[in-house]
Amino acid sequence: AASPVHVTVTGAAGQIGYALLFRIASGQLLGPDTPVRLHLLEVPQAVKAAEGVALELDDCAFPLLAGIDIHDDATEAFAGTNVALLVGARPRTAGMERGDLLSANGGIFGPQGAAINAGAAQDVRVLVVGNPANTNAFIAAAAAPDVPKDRFTAMTRLDHNRAVGQLAARTGAPVTDIARVTIWGNHSATQYPDLLHATVGGRPALEVVGDDAWVRDTFIPTVAKRGAQIIEARGASSAASAANAAIDHVRTWVDGTPAGDWTSAGVVSDGSYGVPEGLVSSFPVTSDGGAWQIVQGLELDGFSRGRIDASVEELVDEREAVRALGLA
Numbered sequence: 001a002a003s004p005v006h007v008t009v010t011g012a013a014g015q016i017g018y019a020l021l022f023r024i025a026s027g028q029l030l031g032p033d034t035p036v037r038l039h040l041l042e043v044p045q046a047v048k049a050a051e052g053v054a055l056e057l058d059d060c061a062f063p064l065l066a067g068i069d070i071h072d073d074a075t076e077a078f079a080g081t082n083v084a085l086l087v088g089a090r091p092r093t094a095g096m097e098r099g100d101l102l103s104a105n106g107g108i109f110g111p112q113g114a115a116i117n118a119g120a121a122q123d124v125r126v127l128v129v130g131n132p133a134n135t136n137a138f139i140a141a142a143a144a145p146d147v148p149k150d151r152f153t154a155m156t157r158l159d160h161n162r163a164v165g166q167l168a169a170r171t172g173a174p175v176t177d178i179a180r181v182t183i184w185g186n187h188s189a190t191q192y193p194d195l196l197h198a199t200v201g202g203r204p205a206l207e208v209v210g211d212d213a214w215v216r217d218t219f220i221p222t223v224a225k226r227g228a229q230i231i232e233a234r235g236a237s238s239a240a241s242a243a244n245a246a247i248d249h250v251r252t253w254v255d256g257t258p259a260g261d262w263t264s265a266g267v268v269s270d271g272s273y274g275v276p277e278g279l280v281s282s283f284p285v286t287s288d289g290g291a292w293q294i295v296q297g298l299e300l301d302g303f304s305r306g307r308i309d310a311s312v313e314e315l316v317d318e319r320e321a322v323r324a325l326g327l328a
C-alpha cells in the first residue's frame with residue numbers, strides 16, 4: 001500500500017475542524033488511493049476537545065486513516081507534514097483594533113511558519129484558512145524563508161464557490177456549466193468577485209445574465225458579504241462550506257484544474273496585474289498538479305481595475321501594519 005500522506009490541521013477542535021477532519025479521513029482531500037495520517041494542533045485548553053474528535057474519527061473506522069496525533073506544540077505538529085491546513089486563528093472580538101488582531105495572529109502564524117520551515121516535508125503545501133487569511137499567509141511565508149513562496153496559499157475558494165453558486169442560481173444553469181469565475185484581492189468585504197471572463201455553458205456570463213446592475217448591485221455584494229449573512233442566519237460563521245472549500249482548494253491544487261477553466265486562490269503575487277510582488281492576493285489560478293500558476297493576459301475594464309486596486313490597497317495596508325508591528 002502507498003505510504004500515508006501527513007496532513008496537519010490547526011484549530012482541529014473548532015467548528016471548521018469538525019467539518020473538515022472527517023472528510024479528510026474519508027479520502028476526500030487526497031483521493032481514494034491515498035492513506036492519510038492526521039496531526040491535530042490545538043491550544044492546550046482545547047486538546048481535550050481535539051481528543052474527543054479523534055475518538056469519533058476512530059469510531060468511523062475509515063479505511064484510509066493511518067493514524068492520528070494530537071499536539072499543542074507547532075514544531076511537533078508540522079514535523080514531516082505534506083499538507084498543512086492552518087485553520088486556527090485569533091478571531092476579531094468586539095472593539096478589537098486591526099493592529100491588535102494582526103498582532104495576535106502574528107503570534108500564531110509567525111511561529112507556525114517557522115515550524116513549517118524547520119520540519120515540514122520538502123513538498124509541503126500550506127493553506128491558510130484562519131482570518132485575516134491573506135495576511136496570515138503572508139506572515140507564515142515570511143517566517144519560512146527556506147520554503148518556496150508558492151507553497152503558501154490563502155483560501156478564497158469559499159468566495160469562488162459562493163460566486164459560482166450565485167451565478168448558477170441566477171441563470172438556472174447547473175454549476176458544472178460555469179467556468180472562469182474569479183475572486184481578486186483580499187478575503188474580506190473588499191474582494192472583487194469578477195464575472196468579466198466567466199462563461200455559462202460556453203457563453204459569456206455577462207451576456208447570459210444581461211443585467212449589469214444585477215452584477216454590480218446584487219451579485220458582488222452578495223458574494224462579498226455572504227459570511228455576514230451566514231452568521232446572521234445561522235448564529236455561527238460558515239463552517240461546513242469553509243471546510244468544503246478547503247477540501248476543494250487542496251484537491252484542485254494536487255489534481256489540477258480542468259482544461260479551459262481556472263479557480264481562485266490567494267497566492268504570493270509575482271507582480272501580475274499590478275499587484276505588488278510578495279502580497280498574498282487572490283487571483284485566477286490554474287494548477288497542473290504542481291504549483292499554482294496565475295492566469296496571464298486577462299483584459300480588465302476600468303470597473304474591474306478599480307475594484308482590484310481597492311482590495312489590493314487593503315492588503316498593502318495590512319502588510320504595512322504587520323511590518324510596523326515587526327511581524328514580518
Ligand code: NAI
Nearest residue numbers: 011013014015016041042043046088089130131155158242
Ligand atoms: P473556531 O473558533 O470554531 O475554531 C478555531 C479553533 O482554533 C479553536 O478550537 C481554537 O482553540 C483553535 N486555535 C486558536 N489558536 C490556535 C493556535 N495557535 N494553534 C492551534 N489552534 C488554535 O473557528 P472556526 O469557525 O473553525 O474558524 C476558524 C478560522 O477560519 C477563523 O479565523 C475564521 O474567521 C476563518 N474562516 C475563514 C474562511 C475563509 O474563507 N478563508 C471562511 C470561514 C472561516
